[in-house]
Amino acid sequence: MAVVLPRKGSIAMNEPVELYAQAIAALNRGEWQKAQSLAMALLKQAPHHAGVHYVAGAAALQLGQMPLAAELSRRAVSLNPKRADYAAQLARVLAVGRFIREAVEIADKAMALAPEDPLTLDTLGVVYTQANEHGKAIKVFERAAALMPDRASYRFNLATSLTFSGRIDEAEREHRSCLQLDPKYWKAYLALSQLRRQTESSNHVSWFESVLPSAEHHADALMYLHLALAKEYEDLGRYETAFEHLTKGKSANRANRGYSTEHDEVLFKALAGTPVAPLASGSQSREPIFVIGMPRSGTTLVERILSSHPQVHSAGELQNFGVMLKRATVSRTPQMLDLDTVARAKDIDWRRLGDAYVASTRPGTGHTPHFVDKLPHNFLYAGFIASALPNAKIICLRRNPMDTCLSNFRQLFAQTSPYYDYSFDLMDTGRYYLLFEQLMAHWKQVIPGRILEIDYESIVEDQEGSTRRLLDFCGLPWDDACLRFHDNQAPVATASAVQVRAPMYRSALQRWKRYESQLSELRDLLEKAGTAI
Numbered sequence: 231m232a233v234v235l236p237r238k239g240s241i242a243m244n245e246p247v248e249l250y251a252q253a254i255a256a257l258n259r260g261e262w263q264k265a266q267s268l269a270m271a272l273l274k275q276a277p278h279h280a281g282v283h284y285v286a287g288a289a290a291l292q293l294g295q296m297p298l299a300a301e302l303s304r305r306a307v308s309l310n311p312k313r314a315d316y317a318a319q320l321a322r323v324l325a326v327g328r329f330i331r332e333a334v335e336i337a338d339k340a341m342a343l344a345p346e347d348p349l350t351l352d353t354l355g356v357v358y359t360q361a362n363e364h365g366k367a368i369k370v371f372e373r374a375a376a377l378m379p380d381r382a383s384y385r386f387n388l389a390t391s392l393t394f395s396g397r398i399d400e401a402e403r404e405h406r407s408c409l410q411l412d413p414k415y416w417k418a419y420l421a422l423s424q425l426r427r428q429t430e431s432s433n434h435v436s437w438f439e440s441v442l443p444s445a446e447h448h449a450d451a452l453m454y455l456h457l458a459l460a461k462e463y464e465d466l467g468r469y470e471t472a473f474e475h476l477t478k479g480k481s482a483n484r485a486n487r488g489y490s491t492e493h494d495e496v497l498f499k500a501l502a503g504t505p506v507a508p509l510a511s512g513s514q515s516r517e518p519i520f521v522i523g524m525p526r527s528g529t530t531l532v533e534r535i536l537s538s539h540p541q542v543h544s545a546g547e548l549q550n551f552g553v554m555l556k557r558a559t560v561s562r563t564p565q566m567l568d569l570d571t572v573a574r575a576k577d578i579d580w581r582r583l584g585d586a587y588v589a590s591t592r593p594g595t596g597h598t599p600h601f602v603d604k605l606p607h608n609f610l611y612a613g614f615i616a617s618a619l620p621n622a623k624i625i626c627l628r629r630n631p632m633d634t635c636l637s638n639f640r641q642l643f644a645q646t647s648p649y650y651d652y653s654f655d656l657m658d659t660g661r662y663y664l665l666f667e668q669l670m671a672h673w674k675q676v677i678p679g680r681i682l683e684i685d686y687e688s689i690v691e692d693q694e695g696s697t698r699r700l701l702d703f704c705g706l707p708w709d710d711a712c713l714r715f716h717d718n719q720a721p722v723a724t725a726s727a728v729q730v731r732a733p734m735y736r737s738a739l740q741r742w743k744r745y746e747s748q749l750s751e752l753r754d755l756l757e758k759a760g761t762a763i
Contacts, residue, residue, distance in 0.1 A: 253285050257292075265289040280309035284316050291323055294564070299323045307336075314345035318353040325360040328553040331592050334361050341370070348378040355387055359394075362546040362594055367391040375404075382412035389421065398425055413441065416454040420642065423458040428465035435462050452482040457642055469744045476640060480654045489651035491661045498665045500572045501610060502672045507617035513584025516621040517595065519704055521604040522612065523627035524666055525650070526637035528686030532627060533604040534715040535689075535697055539706055543598040544718075547605040550590045555614055558583045565648060567610060575614060584618035600704065607649045609670065616677045623704050626670060629686040631761050632742035635659045635752055660755045667761065690736055 253268035269286035276282060287302030303320040310316060317340035324333035337357045345351055351374035358367035371388035378384060389404035405422040408415050419438055428434070438459050445451035456479030463472035519536060521529045537544035552566050559574035588595075595601040606627075608615065615622060629637075638659050643650035652662035673681060682703045689696040697712050711717075742749055753763060 250282065257285060257288055262289045262292040266293065278309060280306045280316060283309065284319060288319060296327050300327065312343065314340045314343040315347055315350040318350045321357045322353050325357045328549055330361045333357055334363060346377065348374040348384065352384055352387060359391060364391050364394045368395060380411055382408045382415045385411065386415060386418055401425060416451045419458040420454045423461040428462045430466060433462050433466065435459065449482045449486060453479050456482065473745050473748045480639065484654040487651040487654050489654065489658060491658055494662060494665055497569065498669050500569050502669060504572060504575060504613050506613050506676055507580045509620040511580045512618045512620040513581050513588065514621060515584060515588045515619060517588055517600055518619055518622040519600055519602045520608050520615060520622060520624045521602055522609040522624060523606050524634050524638065524663060525606045525643065526641055527627040527629040527634050528689060529604050529606050529627050531689065532625060532700065533602045534718050535700060535712050536602050538711045538715045538718045539709050541599045541706055543595055543601040545591055545595050545601045545603050548591065548603045549605065551587050551608060551611055551615065554583055554587045554590055580617045587618065609666065612673045612681065616680050624681045626681050626683045627686055628683055631663060631756050632749060632753060632763055635663050636742045636745065636749065656752055657755065660752045664759050687739060690739060
């Protein structure tokens with residue numbers, strides 16, 4: 231995060247300007263600890279200097295010291311409420327901490343100050359993206375890119391928001407501009423490949439292959455390029471070559487993830503040992519509809535079907551429930567969900583947690599009777615959700631196990647999320663799937679009738695029948711718009727952002743058979759565990 235020196239006249243003390251400049255320079259170089267030490271030392275001399283609070287808060291954010299980052303950033307804004315960049319940083323801190331409502335409010339105030347600094351605008355765009363306010367994000371990213379047209383990252387951020395909003399042609403243009411500005415902006419290669427189905431007459435294979443030599447010895451570069459080529463070759467029907475690139479892409483970064491199946495086994499066992507509270511203990515809200523399941527199992531499709539109903543709003547993939555649970559347990563461990571959090575969850579106020587979760591989804595929700603929270607990994611929290619929100623609906627997507635595992639291995643999920651580390655290895659993915667199956671079997675036993683399980687294949691084969699089943703479970707009247715989910719104009723900030731804008735298709739069914747020989751070990755693992763293929 232680059233930081234610029236405050237504007238002339240903004241320094242209202244006789245501080246050592248050189249030391250202040252050193253703190254900012256350290257921050258710009260990514261030397262977070264040094265920047266923080268310098269800024270905190272300066273605060274002892276000038277406790278009322280907004281700029282020093284701003285720099286110290288920025289360093290604390292990068293160091294993951296969220297309470298301190300929030301305290302310092304709030305102080306900077308209170309001391310100088312006219313600085314849009316100070317407000318933008320506070321909004322960013324709040325968004326990272328999942329205080330989304332306040333983050334949007336602060337971001338709106340920052341925008342009201344008419345910022346013309348592209349860095350500030352880009353920061354605000356990221357905040358709006360995290361809040362699923364993609365319309366606002368596009369406008370802010372467009373302004374940032376216009377002010378600094380040679381900055382590749384601004385082009386990439388704009389392209390991402392355009393993709394989420396279904397503006398694919400514009401997104402493609404911005405990704406190409408990004409790569410023209412910086413051919414080593416590696417993630418843009420994968421994003422570009424995913425915008426369309428590639429054909430023999432229109433693809434990027436030669437281009438991407440020509441770039442591969444420059445990616446040698448760079449794990450991230452190899453990962454993005456090989457995964458982009460895997461996508462392109464699969465589209466072209468060259469499955470053996472596609473799988474080779476897929477394996478190379480995932481293995482390039484596997485070692486950096488430090489994943490352990492054994493760690494997940496312990497966590498899943500602890501989750502299964504958590505008792506579910508009586509129904510009367512939770513919130514009385516009927517708003518939430520949770521769509522859960524393994525990623526890439528059809529969760530976005532179901533979310534689009536449901537949110538096409540006039541009584542249902544799509545809230546996207548919210549981290550809110552996990553954040554609210556963590557806060558309620560007062561757990562101080564760095565992981566969102568771990569053994570400490572699970573152990574502490576036995577003593578929390580379930581009604582307060584449920585109400586806090588619903589409140590945390592505002593202002594995006596509340597204008598319709600229901601909203602969909604479709605974070606797939608909320609399957610981990612199903613027991614807690616049942617305790618905190620006894621009137622919430624929970625829908626679990628199931629998909630052919632081989633297709634599910636392959637799709638998870640094919641996908642590059644959010645790099646900053648702890649949920650997806652299993653997906654860098656095919657067999658780790660298979661073992662994770664078996665843990666998922668065991669946990670879902672447990673939830674079905676301890677909260678019978680609370681979870682509707684529906685197969686992705688059933689939705690594809692019988693769209694209307696499956697849609698009626700979904701609406702009946704949610705207590706919603708029939709609406710023909712749910713059959714036209716592809717006309718839904720709401721943004722989609724998931725890996726399925728492009729696919730769900732097309733009518734129902736069958737090409738994803740039995741995809742694993744294209745790679746049958748490469749998946750033999752995975753099949754053996756699943757079948758030995760008693761999983762029907």
